[in-house]
Amino acid sequence: QTLLRRRNRQHLPDVRDIFRPPEKDEDPQKPAGGSENRPKDASTAETETELNVEVAFSEQALSYWDNHQRLKVTTSLSASDDKLPNFKLLRDKTGQTRIGDLSPLDMKKVQRLVLVEVTALFDTAGIDLKAHKAVKVKAKESGLFGVPLNTLLEQDQKRVPGTKVPFILQRLMRYIEEEGLDTEGLLRIPGAATRVKSLCQELESAFYDGTFPWKQLKQHDAASLLKLLIRELPHPLLTVEHLNAFIAVNKFPTKKQQLHALNLLVLLLPETNRDTLKALVEFFQRVIDHQAKNKMTLNNVSVVMAPNIFMFKGFRSKVTEQQEFYMATNTANIVRLLIRYQDLLWTIPKFILNQVRRQNMESQRKLNKEKAVRKLLKKITTDRPHEKTIPEENSQGFIRVQAPQFSKVSMAVQLTEDLQAADVLNRFLSQDSLVAVKKEDLCLYEIGGNIKERCLDGETFMKDLCQLNPAAEWVIKTVQR
Structure with missing residues (x-):
């Protein structure tokens, strides 16, 4: 029996193995069990870098x-940072x-x-998502440590x-x-426990x-206070509802699918949690940028x-020390992906945005139909109701850009390729x-038509967008972030 227990004992990696750089002849993408178990064309899934x-x-x-x-799924934290694809x-x-580019309604x-979509994605991969059981925790109604994230933010928004x-x-x-971010072991080396405890109390009062x-x-x-603040949240930063889904991302077989899942899960987070998580991963990246001196790699x-x-x-x-370490x-791989690919993960996929546009168009059709019925029009055309609202300039190769925030009546701009x-x-x-605003603080907004409001990416081609949303108005105003 003792022998059987030893054979079946779960192996826990040594922390030195986690930080150990890969051997030269070690292939971090190679599945356990040897290359003969891997399909010959499977390698292309990891080498493709376009999402x-x-x-x-x-x-x-x-x-x-x-x-x-x-x-088979393989997650290797021993792989060096530069082994991650540049998606x-x-x-x-x-x-x-x-x-942040879209209106709250959209x-x-x-x-x-x-x-x-996230339900369909996990179901397609055969990943069973069980909701995390909510744990009743006595949460403080004010203060800093051990206070719910929403409560913290409400306190600050009053100020x-x-x-x-x-x-x-x-x-x-x-x-x-x-x-300075050059300090060796930053985030890794803890502060003195008694001093950190005393500092917590002092921060609470001062x-x-x-x-x-x-x-x-x-x-x-x-750094210890920062980690403690996150760790002492009565509810997880990734929310109780979605925590298991984030953990299950590791079960997807390729980095590309893991990113797809993370992209959707980030979008599902409440705004408060999502903004706080973004601030953290941006900070972590700045720490990593100084890894040559602080030794803190991704x-x-x-x-x-x-x-x-x-x-x-x-x-x-509720968990044992062994379970906590495992x-x-x-979950370190999840944090790794959140940091490395944060610019990709905080975007809205086009196929989702296209569905939003279709929903808005359908709502507009219904609204136009109701208006037509109320006015007792003899001929009701609901196939292309937006044609009446297409600005005349669009059909002539021009758009009219407004900037009411800056007393600019309008500006005609010729559409070119x-x-x-x-x-x-x-x-x-x-x-x-006379406009005393920096360019980076301004945004050209797409308003109306098949979208409520959208701040445009600077590299948006206007002619293509006008064809997609011919009934839109174009307004310049300060960025609303």
Whole structure:
């Protein structure tokens, strides 16, 4: 019996193995069991670096599984950072849409559509998603540590309306950066436990009063406070509803499918959680940018931060130390992907946006039909109701751009094959020298037609977008982020 227990004992990786660089002859992408178990054409799945966002991710996964049924999942944290593919989005002439570019109304439609798509994607891969059991935790109603994220933000929004990331989180990250990101072992080396505990109490009483002695704070203590703040959240940053789905991302067989799943899950997060997570991964990347001196590579930061992000207060008390260690090593890959591919993950796939446009068009058709009935028109045409609202300039190769925020009545712009949204902004700024706003603070918005409101990517080709949404109006205003 003792022998059987030894044979069946679950192997836990040593922390030195996690940080160990790969051997020269070691192939990090090679599945366990040898290359003979891997289909010959499976390697192409990992070498392709373009992400197709025009076709539903679940459809792409279905096609993949039809061709690669024998491929096994392998997640190797020992692979060096530069082994991760340099994925990029297929360039779309109608522009890339980032989270925050759409109106709240359209964003609600996005989340409903994404929920359907993420369910289909996991189902296609045969991954069973069980909702995480909610754990009742006594949460503080005020303060800093052990306070729900929404409560933290509500406290800060009373002081500064529009705040998106809690002040305490912003301040700790800023302090760590001000002290310099070259410090070796930053985020990894903990501060003294007794001192950190004392600092927590001092922050609770003095942070909002502005009397906390920041100049006396040691950098490693500040990093420990940052990790503690995340870890002490009564509910996980990735939410109870979606935590298991984030963990299950590792079960997808390719990095591309893992990114597809993460992209959808990021879109499903509540705005507060999503904005806070983005602030964190941006900070982690800045730490990694100094890895030559601080020795904190992407792998190292991921391994250190994974337990803090996934092992929230209400869950940590329910698992053993062994389970906690296993979960930490298993989730480090997720944190790794969130950091490395954050620019891709915080975008809205085109196939989702196209569905939003179709829903808006259908709603507009119904609205036009109701108006027509009320007016008792003899002829009701619902096939192409938007034709009446197409600006005359569009059919003549021009668009009229408005800027009411800057007292600009309108500006006629000729549509050419090469005209981009950034060109329109440049022309506006060159014509109105009284506008004391930087170009990066301005955005050309697509408003109406088959979209409520959308801030355009600077590389959007205007002629192509006008063809997609001929009834839209074009307005320049300050970026609403």
